[in-house]
Amino acid sequence: xKQLNKTNLGWLIFILxxxxxxxxxxxxxxxxxxxxxxxxxxxxxxxLAVGLNLIIGFSGQFSLGHAGFMAIGAYCTAIMTIKTPxxxxxxxxxxxxxxxxxxxxxxxxxxxxxxxxxxxxxxTLGVAEIIRIAILNMGSLTNGAAGLSDIPYLTxxxxxxxxxMITLIIVVNYIKSSAGRATIAIREDEIAAESMGxxxxxxxxIAFVIGAATAAVAGGLHASYFSVIRPADFTFMKSIxxxxxxxxxxxxxxxxxxxxxxxxxxxxxxxxPFGQLRMILYSLALIAIMIFKPSGLFGTKExxxxxxMKKQKTKTPTKKEETK
Amino acid sequence: xxxxxxxxxxxxxxxxxxxxxxxxxxxxxxxxxxxxxxGAGKTTLFNLxxxxxxxxxxxxxxxxxxxxxxxxxxxxxxxTDMGLGRTFQNIRLFKNLTVLDxxxxxxxxxxxxxxxxxxxxxxxxxxxxxxxxxxxxALLTIFNLEDKVAERAKNLPYGEQRRLEIVxxxxxxxxxxxxDEPAAGMNxxxxxxxxxxxxxxxxxxxxxxLLIEHDMSLVMNVCERIYVLEYGRMIAHGTPxxxxxxxxxxxxxxxGE
Amino acid sequence: MENFIQQLINGLSLxxxxxxxxxxYTMVYGIIKLINFAHGEIYMVGAFIGYATIHxxxxxxxxxxxxxxxxxxxxxxxxxxxxxxPLRKATRVAAxxxxxxxxxxxxxVMIYIVGPQVRAFPQVIENKVYSVGNIQINQTQxxxxxxxxxxxxxxxxxxxxxxxxxxxxxxxxDADAARLMGINVDNVISFTFILGSSLAGAAxxxxxxYYNSIDPLMGVAPGLKAFIAAVLGGIGIIPGALxxxxxxxxxxxxxxxxxxxxxxxxxxxxxxxxxLIVKPTxxxxxxxxxxx
Numbered sequence: 001x002k003q004l005n006k007t008n009l010g011w012l013i014f015i016l017x018x019x020x021x022x023x024x025x026x027x028x029x030x031x032x033x034x035x036x037x038x039x040x041x042x043x044x045x046x047x048l049a050v051g052l053n054l055i056i057g058f059s060g061q062f063s064l065g066h067a068g069f070m071a072i073g074a075y076c077t078a079i080m081t082i083k084t085p086x087x088x089x090x091x092x093x094x095x096x097x098x099x100x101x102x103x104x105x106x107x108x109x110x111x112x113x114x115x116x117x118x119x120x121x122x123x124t125l126g127v128a129e130i131i132r133i134a135i136l137n138m139g140s141l142t143n144g145a146a147g148l149s150d151i152p153y154l155t156x157x158x159x160x161x162x163x164x165m166i167t168l169i170i171v172v173n174y175i176k177s178s179a180g181r182a183t184i185a186i187r188e189d190e191i192a193a194e195s196m197g198x199x200x201x202x203x204x205x206i207a208f209v210i211g212a213a214t215a216a217v218a219g220g221l222h223a224s225y226f227s228v229i230r231p232a233d234f235t236f237m238k239s240i241x242x243x244x245x246x247x248x249x250x251x252x253x254x255x256x257x258x259x260x261x262x263x264x265x266x267x268x269x270x271x272x273p274f275g276q277l278r279m280i281l282y283s284l285a286l287i288a289i290m291i292f293k294p295s296g297l298f299g300t301k302e303x304x305x306x307x308x309m310k311k312q313k314t315k316t317p318t319k320k321e322e323t324k
Numbered sequence: 325x326x327x328x329x330x331x332x333x334x335x336x337x338x339x340x341x342x343x344x345x346x347x348x349x350x351x352x353x354x355x356x357x358x359x360x361x362x363g364a365g366k367t368t369l370f371n372l373x374x375x376x377x378x379x380x381x382x383x384x385x386x387x388x389x390x391x392x393x394x395x396x397x398x399x400x401x402x403x404t405d406m407g408l409g410r411t412f413q414n415i416r417l418f419k420n421l422t423v424l425d426x427x428x429x430x431x432x433x434x435x436x437x438x439x440x441x442x443x444x445x446x447x448x449x450x451x452x453x454x455x456x457x458x459x460x461x462a463l464l465t466i467f468n469l470e471d472k473v474a475e476r477a478k479n480l481p482y483g484e485q486r487r488l489e490i491v492x493x494x495x496x497x498x499x500x501x502x503x504d505e506p507a508a509g510m511n512x513x514x515x516x517x518x519x520x521x522x523x524x525x526x527x528x529x530x531x532x533x534l535l536i537e538h539d540m541s542l543v544m545n546v547c548e549r550i551y552v553l554e555y556g557r558m559i560a561h562g563t564p565x566x567x568x569x570x571x572x573x574x575x576x577x578x579x580g581e
Numbered sequence: 582m583e584n585f586i587q588q589l590i591n592g593l594s595l596x597x598x599x600x601x602x603x604x605x606y607t608m609v610y611g612i613i614k615l616i617n618f619a620h621g622e623i624y625m626v627g628a629f630i631g632y633a634t635i636h637x638x639x640x641x642x643x644x645x646x647x648x649x650x651x652x653x654x655x656x657x658x659x660x661x662x663x664x665x666x667p668l669r670k671a672t673r674v675a676a677x678x679x680x681x682x683x684x685x686x687x688x689x690v691m692i693y694i695v696g697p698q699v700r701a702f703p704q705v706i707e708n709k710v711y712s713v714g715n716i717q718i719n720q721t722q723x724x725x726x727x728x729x730x731x732x733x734x735x736x737x738x739x740x741x742x743x744x745x746x747x748x749x750x751x752x753x754x755d756a757d758a759a760r761l762m763g764i765n766v767d768n769v770i771s772f773t774f775i776l777g778s779s780l781a782g783a784a785x786x787x788x789x790x791y792y793n794s795i796d797p798l799m800g801v802a803p804g805l806k807a808f809i810a811a812v813l814g815g816i817g818i819i820p821g822a823l824x825x826x827x828x829x830x831x832x833x834x835x836x837x838x839x840x841x842x843x844x845x846x847x848x849x850x851x852x853x854x855x856x857l858i859v860k861p862t863x864x865x866x867x868x869x870x871x872x873x
Contacts, residue, residue, distance in 0.1 A: 126850035177442025197404035197433030286682035294675035
C-alpha cells in the first residue's frame with residue numbers, strides 16, 4: 001500500500017487531531033454559535049482559496065472570476081435543497097453545481113486561456129459578471145436581485161470539514177502528478193513548456209476547471225449554511241476577498257492558502273468592531289505584500305509533515321517552514 | 325528519403341523576409357551545422373521548424389514510419405511529440421523547479437498516465453512515476469548532473485544550466501534535436517567539453533542534431549555538413565572543408581568589397 | 582428612426598465619458614503595460630471633488646473641472662510613485678494585484694471619509710432642453726460632449742506636438758532605448774499618470790452631472806467599461822480609446838433603448854470576451870508575437 005506511507009500517515013494523524021480539537025472546542029462551548037459562523041467561513045474560504053491558488057499560483061493564469069463559479073454552486077444547491085430538503089438533495093445540488101461550473105469553465109476556458117495574464121484577468125472578470133447578470137434575470141428560479149431565502153440548513157461544520165479534505169486531496173494529488181508538473185511548467189515558462197510537448201491550453205483548462213468546480217462546492221456549502229443568497233454576494237468584491245487570502249498565503253502554496261484562510265478568518269473577528277478601517281488595512285497589506293514580497297507571504301513554500309517528523313526524530317527544535 | 329525535408333520555406337515579418345526560399349534536408353543520424361552572421365535568420369528558421377512561427381510559404385515534411393508528414397499548421401507541442409526537440413538561445417529552464425522536475429516535465433508528453441489516474445492515485449500511477457524518476461536520473465547521470473537532482477535549476481552554474489537544457493530536450497525522446505547556440509557564453513575549455521558531449525549524444529542516442537553556432541571551431545569540428553544563411557537566404561551548403569573555401573561564405577563573414 | 586437618433590445622441594454623451602476614462606487606461610498600458618485598476622477609483626474621487634467644489638464651495642463648472650482635474654492628477658502621480666514604481670521589474674500578476682489593492686484602498690478610504698451612501702450631485706448648469714422634432718438634446722449632454730472634445734484636442738496636441746509627448750511615444754515604443762537616449766523615463770511615466778488621471782477627474786465631474794448621483798463604489802462599473810472600451814479600440818492606442826469609448830456608450834444606450842437595460846452590462850462583457858478571442862489587439866491594433 002503506497003497510499004499509506006509515512007508522510008500520508010503523518011498527515012492523517014495531523015488532520016484527525018485538528019478535527020478532534022475543533023470538535024472538543026465546539027462540545028465545550030468555546031466555539032459557540034457565533035464563532036461557528038467564523039469556523040464555517042474559514043472552512044468555505046479554504047476551499048475557495050485552494051481552488052483559486054491552483055489557477056493563479058500553480059498554472060500561473062490570472063482569474064478574477066472565482067465568485068461567478070461560487071455563485072453557480074450556491075444557486076444550484078439552493079434550488080435543489082429547497083425542492084428536496086434532505087442530505088441527498090444537498091449532495092446532488094453540490095455535485096450538479098460543481099458539474100455546471102466545470103462545464104462553464106471548460107467552455108469559457110478553451111478560448112480565453114490562450115490570452116496572456118492581464119487580458120485573461122479581465123475576460124474571467126467579464127465571465128463572472130455575465131454569470132451574475134444571468135442569475136439576476138432568471139425570473140422565479142433565482143428570484144432576481146432579492147435572491148433566495150429559506151434555504152434549508154443542511155450543512156454542519158463537520159460536513160464542510162470533509163469537503164475541505166476532499167478538495168485538498170484532489171488539488172494536492174493533481175499538483176503532485178505528471179499533469180500537475182506540466183501545469184506548473186506553464187507558470188514557469190509557457191514557451192519552454194510548449195516545446196517540451198506540453199499542450200498548454202489543455203493543462204491551463206484542467207486547472208481552471210478544477211478550480212471552478214471547487215468554487216462551486218464552496219458556494220453550495222455557503223448557501224446551505226447561511227440560508228440566504230443574493231447575486232450581490234457574488235460580485236467582483238468577493239473574488240477580491242479570495243484573492244487576498246491566496247496572496248497572503250503565497251502564490252503556489254496550498255498549505256499557505258489554508259493557513260491564510262484560518263489566520264485571516266480569526267483576525268476578521270478581532271477587526272469586526274473597526275468596520276471600514278479593516279478593509280483599509282487589508283488593502284494596504286495587499287499593496288505592501290506585493291511591493292516587498294511579490295510571491296505572497298509564504299511564496300511557494302509548503303508546510304511539510306515529513307520534515308516535521310524527521311526533525312522530531314533527530315530531536316532538533318521543530319522548524320515549521322521548509323522549502324520544497 | 326531524408327528524415328526532415330524543408331522546401332522553399334519563407335517567413336515575412338511585415339515587409340521583411342526574415343527567412344526566404346530556404347531548402348534543406350536532414351538525414352537520420354547525422355550532425356549538421358547551421359551558421360550565418362547575426363540576424364541571418366537562424367533562430368527564426370528554428371522557430372519555423374518547431375512551430376513557434378507559422379511560415380508564410382513553403383513546406384516542412386518529417387518522415388514518420390516511412391511516411392511523410394507535413395509540419396505546417398501543427399502546434400509546437402505536436403511537433404515536439406512527433407520527435408523534434410530543442411534548446412533555446414537564451415536558456416529557458418523552469419528556473420524555480422528542481423533539476424529532476426525539469427527532466428520529468430520533458431518526459432510528460434510521452435507519459436500515458438491520465439490526469440484522473442494521477443488524482444485518484446491508481447497503482448499504475450505509482451509505477452509510472454517510479455519508472456520516470458529512474459529514467460530521469462539515468463539521463464542526468466550521463467551528463468554528470470546526478471548530484472544535483474534536488475537543486476533548483478536557477479541555482480546551477482551557467483554551464484550546467486546549458487547541459488540541463490539539453491537533458492530536458494532529450495527527455496522528450498526526439499528524433500531530431502535542435503541546439504540553439506549551446507556554446508554561447510562558454511570559455512574555450514567548456515566549449516571543448518561541449519563538443520565532445522554533442523558528439524557523444526549523437527552517437528549514443530542515435531539521433532540527428534542540427535546545431536546553430538557562432539563558434540566556428542565548434543561547428544567545423546563536429547559537423548558533417550554545414551548550411552550557411554545570410555539575410556534569410558541559404559547561400560552555401562557543404563562539408564566543413566567546402567564551406568571554409570566558399571567565396572560567398574567568406575564574403576558574408578568578412579564583408580565583401 | 583427618431584428614436585434611433587435620440588439613442589445615438591444619448592450614447593454619444595455617455596460614450597464621451599467612457600472615452601475620457603479609457604484614455605487613461607490606454608496611455609498607462611501603452612507606457613508600462615499595466616492595467617491600472619485604480620483608474621476607475623480616480624474618476625470616483627474626481628466626482629467627489631466636483632461635488633465638494635460645486636456644493637460646498639459654490640464654484641461654477643469650469644473651476645470645478647479644473648480643480649478636480651488638478652487633484653486627480655496629483656493623486657495619480659502619487660499612486661504611481663508609491664505603489665507602482667517599486668514594481669517595475671516585478672511580474673505582471675504582482676503589478677495587477679497591487680493595482681487591485683490600490684483600487685480597493687481608494688474605495689474604502691472614501692467610504693470611511695464620506696460614508697457608503699449615494700448622494701445627489703448638485704445641479705451646476707441650467708439644464709435647458711432643445712427639441713428638433715421629437716429629438717431632444719439637453720444642455721448637460723452638450724456640455725459633456727463639448728468638454729470631451731476640447732480635452733481630446735488638448736491631449737492630441739500634448740502627445741503630438743510637445744517634447745513630453747514625443748518622450749511618451751518613445752518610452753511606449755521601447756523604454757530601455759528611450760532611457761539610453763537621455764529621456765528621464767520615470768518622469769515620463771509620472772507625466773502619463775498625470776495626464777490620464779486628470780482626464781479621469783474631468784470624467785468624474787461630468788458623470789456626476791449626467792447621472793445626478795455619486796457614491797464611493799461608482800468607479801467600479803464605469804471603470805471596467807472604460808477599460809473594455811480601451812481594449813475594444815486597441816489598448817495602448819489613443820484614437821482606439823475614443824473609438825472604443827463611443828462604441829461602448831452607443832451600444833449600451835441602444836440596448837437600453839430597444840432591449841432590456843438589465844442585460845446591457847452583460848452584453849458589454851460579452852463584447853469584451855468576443856474581441857479578446859477574435860482580435861485581442863483591438864479594432865485598431867496590430868498583431869505582435871512574443872520573441873523567442
